[in-house]
Amino acid sequence: MADHADEGTMDLQSVSDPVGGAPSGGRRAKWLVPAVVALVVVVVVVAGLVGWRVVESRRHDAALDSCSRTVKALQDKTGPARMARYREAAGIKSDQVKDASTVVALARSVKDAEGIRQPTIRCKTSMPTDGLNTEAGRAEKLDGEYAAVSKAADAVLASRDAKALEDAKTSLAQAVSAAQGTLDSTNGKVADNKTRETLQQAIDMANKVLAGKDVKNPQKYRDAETSLTAPVNSVNDSVAAKAAADAAAAQAAQSQSQPQSKSSSGSSSSGSSGSTKRRLTGGSSGSATTNRSDNNSHFGSGSNHSNSGGSTGSGSGFDLTPSKPIQGCVDGNSVCPIG
Known part of the structure; x- marks a missing residue:
């Protein structure tokens, strides 16, 4: 019985051994929990x-995309051709536009x-998200501003045009009006009516x-x-040619009438000369006779003086020097006054 009792006791001990080992297993659990937590x-x-990192990457990508799109829109408004157009418009003065x-x-x-x-805005992948957002804001x-x-x-360029x-x-x-005036004033005054x-x-x-409604380019009016310049000049030249021809014809007509005038003038001069000559001859003869009569009267009937200087019809006058000295003269060589 004792053996059985001892055997039973051993069995209990052996059974209870695992229970007695629990404290060592608990110690191992204490360091495991912090490790798991860590x-x-x-x-x-x-x-x-x-x-x-995923979120930040997505934000960076979104900022890069936004910056790139904004810069592209800005570049469309600030390209070389557009900038040249802005400068052209900025150089136009108020008196060159309609408004x-x-x-x-x-x-x-x-x-x-x-x-x-030209704006300098860049969007690079290496830039931080905040930097990309800043550049996107500047570009926007x-x-x-450049849209305005x-x-x-x-508007300026349209007003100028x-x-x-x-x-x-x-x-x-105005040119048509002037050309019409030239046309109206030269009727019958041109050498060639064509x-x-x-x-x-x-x-x-x-x-x-002028009457067209679809003219958009001022060059068409110009x-x-x-096109009016050459025809107007041709008409003016034709007027000048006719004026010159008319002047030449008038000069020729005047030249033809001059010989007849000279012939009439010569005949008149000749007749006048002959008449004058006849008047002078008759006058001389009468004068000589009168002088001779006067001399005879002066000297009296008792004198023997004769006028040897008498001439008739010569028109050259008389020689009043007597052939003999006149009584009462001191020197026979002197010419005594008559009367």
Whole structure:
């Protein structure tokens, strides 16, 4: 019985051994829990880092895409051709446009954009997200400013073109009026009337251009005005040619009438000379007779004086020197006065 009892006791002890070993197993569980917790924390941290990196990558990609799109839109408004157009519009003065307010609006827009110059905005993958967002904001601001510049520049250029078209049309109308005046004033005054017919055709064509409703280019009006120049000059040249021909004909007619006038003048002069000669001859003869009679009367009937210097019809006068000394004269060589 004792053996059985001892055996039973041993069995209990052997059975109870595992229970007695529990404290050593608990000690092992104490260090395992912190390790598990630490592992969990590490996993969570790693997972958080991975998640943050994923999110940050997505934010960076979105910022890069936004910056690139904004810069591209800005480049469309600030390309070389557009910038040249803005500068062209900015150089136009108020007196060159139909509406001066467009020039003022453009100047204000250019000032807001801080001048017309090529923006330098870059979007690089190596840039941080915040940097990309900053550049995108700058590009978006400049895009709005240059949108205003573009609109204002288009208005200025359109106003300039409208004025140019209007001025060209007005100039053509004035040229047509002047050409019509030339045509009307030269009727019957040209050497060749075909020049007037050509001018009439040019005027008709110019009037058609003036009446057109679809003319958008001022050059069409300028070309029509230029087409009037040659016909007008031809008419003026023809007028000058006819005037010169008429003057030459008048000169020729005057030259032909001059010989007849000279012949009539010669005949009149000859007749007048002969008449004068006859009058002078008769007058001389009468004078000589009178002088001789006077001398005889002066000397009296008792004197023997004879006038040897008498001449009739010669017209050269008489020699009043007596052949003998007159009584009462001191020197016989002296000529005594008569009467």
